[in-house]
Amino acid sequence: MPKVKAAIYWCSSCGGCDESIVDLGERILAIRELVDFVFWPCAMDPKTSDVEALADGELAVSLINGAIRTSEQEEMAKLLRRKSQLVVAFGSCACSGGIPALANLKSRKAIFDRAYLDSPTNVNPEGTVPVPHSLTADGYPMELPVFYDTVYELGDVIEVDYLLPGCPPNGDMVATALTAILEGNLPPKGSILLPDIALCQSCARNETKPDQLTIQEFKRLIHVQADPVQCFLNQGILCMGPATRDGCGTPCIQGNMPCTGCLGPVGSQDQGARMVSALGGIGEAVREEDVATLLDGIPDPAGTFYRYSMSSSFLGSHRKDVKP
Numbered sequence: 567m568p569k570v571k572a573a574i575y576w577c578s579s580c581g582g583c584d585e586s587i588v589d590l591g592e593r594i595l596a597i598r599e600l601v602d603f604v605f606w607p608c609a610m611d612p613k614t615s616d617v618e619a620l621a622d623g624e625l626a627v628s629l630i631n632g633a634i635r636t637s638e639q640e641e642m643a644k645l646l647r648r649k650s651q652l653v654v655a656f657g658s659c660a661c662s663g664g665i666p667a668l669a670n671l672k673s674r675k676a677i678f679d680r681a682y683l684d685s686p687t688n689v690n691p692e693g694t695v696p697v698p699h700s701l702t703a704d705g706y707p708m709e710l711p712v713f714y715d716t717v718y719e720l721g722d723v724i725e726v727d728y729l730l731p732g733c734p735p736n737g738d739m740v741a742t743a744l745t746a747i748l749e750g751n752l753p754p755k756g757s758i759l760l761p762d763i764a765l766c767q768s769c770a771r772n773e774t775k776p777d778q779l780t781i782q783e784f785k786r787l788i789h790v791q792a793d794p795v796q797c798f799l800n801q802g803i804l805c806m807g808p809a810t811r812d813g814c815g816t817p818c819i820q821g822n823m824p825c826t827g828c829l830g831p832v833g834s835q836d837q838g839a840r841m842v843s844a845l846g847g848i849g850e851a852v853r854e855e856d857v858a859t860l861l862d863g864i865p866d867p868a869g870t871f872y873r874y875s876m877s878s879s880f881l882g883s884h885r886k887d888v889k890p
């Protein structure tokens with residue numbers, strides 16, 4: 567059987583999604599028999615011109631990770647879309663903004679001010695910040711990608727065929743998804759390649775998850791010794807399992823760490839709103855000071871409830887009224 571051509575590209579991301587391909591371990595040898603990765607900047611040294619030289623649709627699939635923060639990322643996403651039969655939004659940043667989209671809580675100016683002007687470790691007396699067009703000291707024109715005011719998910723700038731969330735998707739998830747793609751055994755376009763049920767349903771601690779919680783305060787994991795068997799919510803430790811999609815095999819729970827929600831929302835609901843709803847009956851706080859005590863255990867509510875999904879949330883999506 568002739569090999570199919572594929573690409574892996576990273577936009578605004580940490581590189582963990584590229585690492586997850588390596589996490590396939592020996593399974594990558596079988597995939598290598600079927601797939602020729604012709605463009606993968608993290609692992610080789612290809613040029614944009616290599617992609618431009620391909621015929622439209624010549625790539626069987628492109629796995630694009632990372633959110634869209636710059637004009638260069640948007641251009642590459644559009645180029646790969648044109649050259650690919652299938653595009654998979656790979657990882658939580660591509661699917662729903664991920665960690666980079668938490669920056670949508672701030673404007674570009676606020677980010678630049680902090681990064682280039684106000685940080686106590688900066689020495690920048692001329693107040694230089696990056697601009698798309700400038701001249702070098704020798705007078706040569708220099709061009710940088712435009713840093714957008716908003717972080718977008720991949721589906722905001724191109725049509726995405728499938729989504730595989732995760733921070734990053736683990737080896738088993740990647741192997742299952744790649745096998746389905748190579749065998750053409752795929753759900754309807756636009757689907758998320760994971761079960762549409764909440765993580766709690768496959769969690770070994772589900773039996774101890776109470777119907778009605780009566781905690782009076784949330785505790786941070788650094789302040790308590792978590793019981794290795796009890797549901798985290800039952801211990802007053804915030805766990806995003808009720809609002810998070812299943813499919814990872816619960817590695818964090820098995821490591822005695824609560825779920826932080828990296829597979830994104832289950833169903834089409836806003837992940838944070840769903841979690842707040844799940845906690846609706848929580849706590850015995852009736853007085854204002856009790857509510858304050860309860861909230862003190864969640865020092866960063868937006869970063870807790872929307873850590874991986876700010877771009878697709880009700881809270882963050884208003885930033886996308888103006889397209890790049």
Ligand code: SF4
Nearest residue numbers: 766769797798805807
């Ligand atoms: S809340 Fe967390 S610990 Fe409890 S059942 Fe759900 S996933 Fe498991």
Ligand code: SF4
Nearest residue numbers: 814818825826828829
């Ligand atoms: S348990 Fe939660 S945070 Fe951990 S891998 Fe699964 S979805 Fe992601």
